[in-house]
Amino acid sequence: MRHAGEAGGGTASLPHETAPEAARAAIRAGRHSGSTAGMAPGFVQGNLAILPRALAGDFLRFALRNPKSCPIIGMSEPGSPHVPALGAGIDLRTDLPRYRVWRNGECIAEPAEIREFWRDDLVAFVIGCSFSFEEALIEDGIPLRHIACGSNVAMYRTSIACAPAGPFAGPMVVSMRPLRPADAIRAIQITSRFPAVHGAPVHIGMPAMIGIADLARPDYGDPVEIRADELPVFWACGVTPQAVIAAARPDFAITHYPGSMLITDIRNSKLAAL
The missing domain is CATH 3.30.2040.10 (PSTPO5379-like domain)
Structure with a gap:
C-alpha cells in the first residue's frame, strides 16, 4: 500500500510525453506523488468527488446547477471504482497521486490510495479540470x-x-x-x-x-x-466540491487532493465545443 507521507510532499519527475496509461501506472506504483499539471499532454484530466449512494442524487443536481464549477465528464455505478468511458484500465482507488478522505466535513486523511476506504455504496463523479x-x-x-x-x-x-x-x-x-x-x-x-x-x-x-x-x-x-x-x-x-463538502458535512466522502488529478484516455480535442 502506498502512503502519502512516504513522498514527503515531493514528486518524481515524469517525462511530459508520458501516455495516459503509463502515467497512471507510475502513479499507481508510487513513482509520482505530486501535481499532474503538464502530464500526458493532449489528454483530459479530472477532479474527483466520491459520495455514498444516498447523497449521489443531490450531488448530481448540485453539479448540474453549477456547470462552471462542476462539469461532470464521468460517473461510476454504485460500488464500482471504474468509469470505462474514461479509460478501460482506470481504477479510481489507486490511479490518482493523492486523495482526501472526509468525515462530517473534516478531512481526516490524505492517502496515496483509497482501497481501504472503499465501500459498496460509493458513487464516483469525475469533474472536468482546467x-x-x-x-x-x-x-x-x-x-x-x-x-x-x-x-x-x-x-x-x-x-x-x-x-x-x-x-x-x-x-x-x-x-x-x-x-x-x-x-x-x-x-x-x-x-x-x-x-x-x-x-x-x-x-x-x-x-x-x-x-x-x-x-x-x-x-x-x-x-x-x-x-x-x-x-x-x-x-x-x-x-x-471540497469547499461544499466542508460546508455540508456529509458523514463520508472522498475527493482528490488539489492538483492531483485523474488522467483519462480521452483527448482534450474531444471536449472542444468548436
Missing part, C-alpha cells in the same frame, strides 16, 4: 507560470455562492493564472471553447470583489508571482 484547457493556452503561446515553475496552480475560495441542491451549498472555488491583458483576452476566447472543463473565466482583476483578500495566500495549491504588467485571471475550479 489542466485540459491549459494545453490549448500553451499551444497558442500564452505562458502559464505555475507550469513553468513546476508548482500547483493557485486556488481560492470566493464569496460567489453556488446554487444549492439538497444539503450541498457553499462557495465557488477558483483557480488563478496571471496573464498580460492581451493574453487574458485571448485566453477568454480559447477557454470559451471548452465548457466541459470550466470554460471562460468567471472574473478578471480586482480579487477583493470576489472575496479574495490576499493572492499570496491561496486556500489550495501554491502562490505564484503576479508581475506589474499582469492581471489575475480566475476560472471556476473543480475543487469547489
Whole structure:
C-alpha cells in the first residue's frame, strides 16, 4: 500500500510525453506523488468527488446547477471504482497521486490510495479540470507560470455562492493564472471553447470583489508571482466540491487532493465545443 507521507510532499519527475496509461501506472506504483499539471499532454484530466449512494442524487443536481464549477465528464455505478468511458484500465482507488478522505466535513486523511476506504455504496463523479484547457493556452503561446515553475496552480475560495441542491451549498472555488491583458483576452476566447472543463473565466482583476483578500495566500495549491504588467485571471475550479463538502458535512466522502488529478484516455480535442 502506498502512503502519502512516504513522498514527503515531493514528486518524481515524469517525462511530459508520458501516455495516459503509463502515467497512471507510475502513479499507481508510487513513482509520482505530486501535481499532474503538464502530464500526458493532449489528454483530459479530472477532479474527483466520491459520495455514498444516498447523497449521489443531490450531488448530481448540485453539479448540474453549477456547470462552471462542476462539469461532470464521468460517473461510476454504485460500488464500482471504474468509469470505462474514461479509460478501460482506470481504477479510481489507486490511479490518482493523492486523495482526501472526509468525515462530517473534516478531512481526516490524505492517502496515496483509497482501497481501504472503499465501500459498496460509493458513487464516483469525475469533474472536468482546467489542466485540459491549459494545453490549448500553451499551444497558442500564452505562458502559464505555475507550469513553468513546476508548482500547483493557485486556488481560492470566493464569496460567489453556488446554487444549492439538497444539503450541498457553499462557495465557488477558483483557480488563478496571471496573464498580460492581451493574453487574458485571448485566453477568454480559447477557454470559451471548452465548457466541459470550466470554460471562460468567471472574473478578471480586482480579487477583493470576489472575496479574495490576499493572492499570496491561496486556500489550495501554491502562490505564484503576479508581475506589474499582469492581471489575475480566475476560472471556476473543480475543487469547489471540497469547499461544499466542508460546508455540508456529509458523514463520508472522498475527493482528490488539489492538483492531483485523474488522467483519462480521452483527448482534450474531444471536449472542444468548436
